[in-house]
Amino acid sequence: MTTNLSSDLAQAIQEIAARGEEAVADLARMIALDTTFPPGAGYPAFAALMTDLIAPLGLAMRRVDVPENLWKVANGPAAGRRTNLIAARDTGRPQLGLYFHVDTVPAAPGWQRDPFMLTREENRLYGLGAADMKGTIAAVLLALRVAADRNLPLAYDPVLLLCTDEEGGLYPGIRYLAETGDMPGHVLNFNGSAAPRIWAGCFGLFNLQVRVNGHAVHMGEGNRTGAGINAIEMALPLLNGLHALKTKVAERSSALPAPPHASGPLRPQLTIAGAHGGTCGGQVPSRFDILVNRRYAPEESFEGAMKEITDLVEETLGGVPGLKVEIDLVGHLMPTADPNGPHWPRWQKALSLGFGYADADFAKWGAASCSDFGWVQKAGVTQEVLLGGLGRPESCIHSPDEHTTVDDVVALAQSVLAYLAADYASDLIPEPDLLS
Structure with a gap:
């Protein structure tokens, strides 16, 4: 897995595997906070938790609330402040948006475990939002933590975008950030699959x-x-x-x-x-x-x-x-149009490193499931959207006993770290100023 990597990056990749329990602990804290939409009343509390988890990374953080007049419907199901959290490093490097929606669907009848308590059974991690998509937040935090601890040079300054109301809301947080010019155009969307998938767009x-x-x-x-x-x-x-x-x-x-x-x-x-x-x-x-x-x-x-x-x-x-x-x-x-762009080859290579895929494993497909990134494309921020995540057909997303695995969380963290690293597949970096 670490063949042909620099010594520093190879050691960092291995360290992620050794520190996987940190991601499990973070995920447990996230699952314990109810951010179900509707109504979405738990967003401020979740932003406070994320502030606590992100603070040691030294990122500049700010909260952005979607104005009530944009999302409030008199007879609608939404209630509470729509608090989004942005956490960014700014060293002058090009920025990479790391997008997450923090809401989950409500827990459906039929759960055999407490949906608001992380239950670990060997490699599996059960809990509401474990795969969709709080587990991805835990994976990215682990990657950033290892990068910071090892002082690993990064090609991009990470910008965490922790957003509201993706699960069918009237005015998702990322839409508001896009329309107000408050997000970078180069973005990784973690509302996707752990499978070797090239995103073709969605309904x-x-x-x-x-x-x-x-x-x-x-x-x-x-x-x-x-x-x-x-x-x-x-x-x-x-x-x-x-x-x-x-x-x-x-x-x-x-x-x-x-x-x-x-x-x-x-x-x-x-x-x-x-x-x-x-x-x-x-x-x-x-x-x-x-x-x-x-x-x-x-x-x-x-x-x-x-x-x-x-x-x-x-x-x-x-x-x-x-x-x-x-x-x-x-x-x-809105539907998301084909999000292909110049950064995909390097992200695909990073996914292959983390999950062990070969190029021949990847296939391009869309979905009848939906994304809030159609609004981002409409706002003109970017057409390209990189996709990753923890979803698998067997993960029970939006169903009782949703789960992910420790292995997938670690693999996603390794993929993200590789993509961020300045010395990983530098020949595939499309920004000319990063190649000099």
């Missing part, structure tokens, strides 16, 4: 909340004409219509290359992701909230996909006497 998504408002009365009066309006029952035509539209949407396909493990082409998706209403058996339910998740292919338009649903709402519920319907966009991630 977009939006979350639409439909609130059906009826009228509550005593359940015993519910069968009297004009007494009440049952919001749940009135919403049944919409639910049936959404189910039919789901089939229609799934008949479409994308030209985006599918993963090697996929059974067919990537297809758009419509999902009834949430349904909440009613209070008790003695009261006609006056409100019913339906959350619709729509993953749209790059070939589709956001406006067209949205109109399909809003037209259906009007068709099924419009004009019903006494019924009031509200529609709110509560989350949106």
